[in-house]
Amino acid sequence: MTDKKHILVVEDDASLSEWIGDYLLDHDYNITIASQGDYALEMIEEETPDLVLLDVMLPVKNGFDVCKEARKFYSGPILFMTACVEDGDEIKGLEVGADDYLTKPIHPKVMLAHIKALLRRASDEVPKELLQFDSLTLNATAKSVTIDDHQLDLNSNEFDAFWALASKEGSVVPRTELITQLRGIEYDGFDRSIDIRISRLRKKLQEAPAQPYKIKTIRGKGYLFCREDE
Numbered sequence: 001m002t003d004k005k006h007i008l009v010v011e012d013d014a015s016l017s018e019w020i021g022d023y024l025l026d027h028d029y030n031i032t033i034a035s036q037g038d039y040a041l042e043m044i045e046e047e048t049p050d051l052v053l054l055d056v057m058l059p060v061k062n063g064f065d066v067c068k069e070a071r072k073f074y075s076g077p078i079l080f081m082t083a084c085v086e087d088g089d090e091i092k093g094l095e096v097g098a099d100d101y102l103t104k105p106i107h108p109k110v111m112l113a114h115i116k117a118l119l120r121r122a123s124d125e126v127p128k129e130l131l132q133f134d135s136l137t138l139n140a141t142a143k144s145v146t147i148d149d150h151q152l153d154l155n156s157n158e159f160d161a162f163w164a165l166a167s168k169e170g171s172v173v174p175r176t177e178l179i180t181q182l183r184g185i186e187y188d189g190f191d192r193s194i195d196i197r198i199s200r201l202r203k204k205l206q207e208a209p210a211q212p213y214k215i216k217t218i219r220g221k222g223y224l225f226c227r228e229d230e
Contacts, residue, residue, distance in 0.1 A: 004028055004030045005050040005119055006032065006047070006049045007024055007032075007115065008032045008047065008052045008053065009021055009024070010033075010034045010037070010040040010054045010063070011033070016106075017033050020053065021033055023112075024112075032047065036058060036059045036061070037059065037066045038060045040061075041066050048076070051078075052076065052078045052079065053081065054066060054079065055080075056083070057083070067097050071096070075143060077119065078097065079100050079118060081104060081106065082104065083103070083104040094157060094193050097156055100114055100117075136213055138159075145162060152204050154201070154204060158200055158204070164178055164181055164182060165178075165224075166225050171224070173222050177222070178194050182194065202214070213227055
């Protein structure tokens, strides 16, 4: 038996995947490599790695589709690698369930810092199992949210953001704190990932019948989860 963390590297560039694999092996991780999206999806389900390092442009099935389908059965961290310097790939990756992203070219120390942060967060999260607010229930084990008998269709990222806010109901949660908690990195003044999660979460809350809860933006401070009449 070993307590080394298992990372699945999904990259079709053989030289890059070999370099990443060797670097992570040198830092005491167990590594598996997949070069196609369809194979990667099978390996995620069969091997349940501790983290998936996932390229966007892949043969057969691209990284977005792999991530979206994997989220049906896999709750571990998914770290996207993208060569795009625009917001598009990063935003889409977060929307389909990725926890974080790296922009190519990959810098080894930055990659390692992101991986360590995501693994640390995965091991530390879920301090308790349930949060209950009258008809609203958040289940951390199942990563599910129900209002009355209606279950919200949330992905892992949206649930984590909701849990972070609901666990501090009635208190303002600063954006900097949310970014550090949910992404494991310091806020750089440009990160939009939290805004995306909150926006999608708000829309889905509004779809729930007779929901008495909402997420407020407190300008210059952060976000506040409260009852509708507050």
